[in-house]
Amino acid sequence: MKVLEKFPALKTRLPTRLMTQGGELPLDTGKGPVLYLEDVSVSFDGFKALNKLNLYIDEGELRCIIGPNGAGKTTMMDVITGKTRPDSGEVWFGQLINLLELDEHQIAQGGIGRKFQKPTVFEQLSVYDNLELAMASDKRAWKNLFFKISGEQRDRIAEILELIRLSGHRERLAGSLSHGQKQWLEIGMLLMQDPRVLLVDEPVAGMTGEETERTAELLVSLAGRHSVIVVEHDMAFVRSIARKVTVLHQGSVLAEGTMDQIQQDPKVIEVYLGE
Numbered sequence: 001m002k003v004l005e006k007f008p009a010l011k012t013r014l015p016t017r018l019m020t021q022g023g024e025l026p027l028d029t030g031k032g033p034v035l036y037l038e039d040v041s042v043s044f045d046g047f048k049a050l051n052k053l054n055l056y057i058d059e060g061e062l063r064c065i066i067g068p069n070g071a072g073k074t075t076m077m078d079v080i081t082g083k084t085r086p087d088s089g090e091v092w093f094g095q096l097i098n099l100l101e102l103d104e105h106q107i108a109q110g111g112i113g114r115k116f117q118k119p120t121v122f123e124q125l126s127v128y129d130n131l132e133l134a135m136a137s138d139k140r141a142w143k144n145l146f147f148k149i150s151g152e153q154r155d156r157i158a159e160i161l162e163l164i165r166l167s168g169h170r171e172r173l174a175g176s177l178s179h180g181q182k183q184w185l186e187i188g189m190l191l192m193q194d195p196r197v198l199l200v201d202e203p204v205a206g207m208t209g210e211e212t213e214r215t216a217e218l219l220v221s222l223a224g225r226h227s228v229i230v231v232e233h234d235m236a237f238v239r240s241i242a243r244k245v246t247v248l249h250q251g252s253v254l255a256e257g258t259m260d261q262i263q264q265d266p267k268v269i270e271v272y273l274g275e
């Protein structure tokens, strides 16, 4: 059922721009998903990259999105993060925040983090400094060179270093880390902003088997505190972390369910074998 049909009172929501004036976004997920897209369509020169896409992400869930090349996965992430504006449809963060009224920067600051495929850490800085800078980004540090972090913030960095398994490498230059470690550091940098939703694009591309396993553990451990959306082609990896899986095809949801359910779905088999 569509969320707006289920909760008709939501139609009386105030415009997001009025609610967000002067600070924190009033995220309200009490009665519904943390993020949802309804009837979202995006066309590029007449070609429908997204075609009436519906997607509902619950608070704290780990969702895997798969689909053949060109299915619309990247476009979907671009719409959520404000990079691409849909031609039609709705995109809500909680029940009160209309993401279509916010720009990319506001969406990132408001609690939707995105990890692109290529790591973009500051190679000349230490692991620790990368995390400190990420925490402070857009806050005082960039404006005030004498910014000092609090004990609480130091604890948060230590907690994240532990989580991303880089506690023993805190003073190392980020440029000297392995590919996998750089990817974890970047995930750690996003976590410093404590996002409600984390979008992760092909996290294990180019990783060793061991790094892939550790990444699976990391992403699973993030669910609960964050909603994590993982777009990935590596099916063995998806199977290792999957709870609910959404299969996109030609810009819409083709199937949704557990990995076993979708792997036995004749529509999914046809699409993948037909590639």
Ligand SMILES: Nc1ncnc2c1ncn2[C@@H]1O[C@H](COP(=O)(O)OP(=O)(O)OP(=O)(O)O)[C@@H](O)[C@H]1O
Binding pocket: 044, 045, 048, 049, 067, 068, 069, 070, 071, 072, 073, 074, 075, 076
């Ligand atoms: N800026 C653009 N201009 C024109 N066409 C585009 C643009 N962005 C995406 N497309 C097209 O829209 C379709 C969906 O692309 P998208 O990148 O979202 O798919 P995807 O599922 O992420 O694919 P992949 O797995 O290959 O990354 C593709 O056919 C693509 O060529």
